[in-house]
Amino acid sequence: MKRLSFLIILLISITAFSQVTKEDKPVNGVENNVLKESFSKEKALAENVAISCTCIDSISIQNKNAKETAVEVKHCIDKQVVGYQTTVKIGELLNSVQENVGSMKEGENLEITLANNPDSEDFKKYYYEIERELMATCPAIKSVTAMNNKEGQKSVSTNSLAIAEYNKGNAFIRENNYEKALPFYQRAVLFDPEFVFAWDNIGICNRKLGNFDEALKAYKTSLKLDPKGITALQNLPVVYISKKNYKKAIESYGELEKVEPDNPEVFYGKGVVYYQNLKDYEKALDNICKAYNLYISHNSPYRTDAEKLIQNLYNEFKAKDQIAKFDTILKANNISQN
Structure with missing residues (x-):
């Protein structure tokens, strides 16, 4: 399986992260947690779905069948998978650090591995999450993939x-x-x-x-x-x-x-x-x-x-x-x- 590995070193040490989590207190009843918000899975999914939907909405269906437009839809989703996957995995990593900060060493490097091979199970997992949300919230994906506009000899008039x-x-x-x-x-x-x-x-x-x-x-x-x-x-x-x-x-x-x-x-x-x-x-x-x-x-x-x-x-x-x-x-x- 081809995999694209990124070594991501957080810009704060484990000790510094511990200080942040310990001092992170509610403000006016609302938890002030910037890191979690930045790497929220729900937010990342919504953002990548919106970008994919815009891409799909721009697909031309002229003289194409459903099989051909589906390939273009897949390309729109493929482009967002690594970015979405990155945000989710960083969020999971931060949660793990927060839960296990006492057992981690100061200055320890943190690594996540991202799948960029569309045939890998890991890539498919994030692809399907975007795809499911698109089918639920993006009207363009159904209208584009349902069309069969492949032209035959008499499909289009010359009149x-x-x-x-x-x-x-x-x-x-x-x-x-x-x-x-x-x-x-x-x-x-x-x-x-x-x-x-x-x-x-x-x-x-x-x-x-x-x-x-x-x-x-x-x-x-x-x-x-x-x-x-x-x-x-x-x-x-x-x-x-x-x-x-x-x-x-x-x-x-x-x-x-x-x-x-x-x-x-x-x-x-x-x-x-x-x-x-x-x-x-x-x-x-x-x-x-x-x-x-x-x-x-x-x-x-x-x-x-x-x-x-x-x-x-x-x-x-x-x-x-x-x-x-x-x-x-x-x-x-x-x-x-x-």
Whole structure:
């Protein structure tokens, strides 16, 4: 394992640190502890998450699929890991000194070792902490990694009037105003009936507005024009789920799998249907495990969603006293419990 080792010598001696900790008294009921505040894990996490989120928000999604944007998201997080790790480890070191100051020698050097190899378990630990917080607090990470804007032959129109209407719709869809966005996409396909991205967005708007039959028509039109259109293929099963046609939803995920066998959304989607709707926990767990592994291989932050579902499924197996079966399914998917 490659490791980057830093020798960090505190600018105060152990004796001096002892003096600080002993004389550190509450001021107006508030503990005056500058060192702890400077190396607070919570503060460091928030700061590095904010920087990562800004970086992710600047990623261009033009003509990229989810796998490609996930690589760029990973780069945004990677850049913050060593800095975050440094702050956390210095904080832990200071706490250790404070607790054991009596047994330490004056002038003793203090050392921390930082992992800078993204494949190391230590690096991953801090990477995943940033990633989890991003998924909880940074809207940009979900919007960027959920997009599939890879262009096919008919994805983008060459008709200027169609493009103008499409762009007007995009201004509203970015604000989640699907009702106002929909008419612009509908006008776009009047100017260019083969405008695949416009048909996709008609489907998205109708699905969000609860017009499921209209959404299905739009996605099916899109797929006639581009049978490998990932947006339509991923959204069709979601519409069938909304219509409570779970068998058709599973079949639709199968159609997506034919086009992209390594797309984690195939297995995550099927896993959710088996878990939430069909209550088939064995099939649910097997599919979610497959999605989890693919999310990791694709550097996708949606790994955290699969992780949570695996934990939920663990609780279901535990309630049925079937932990051995749970372990067997994890082992079959090369996943070990931590």
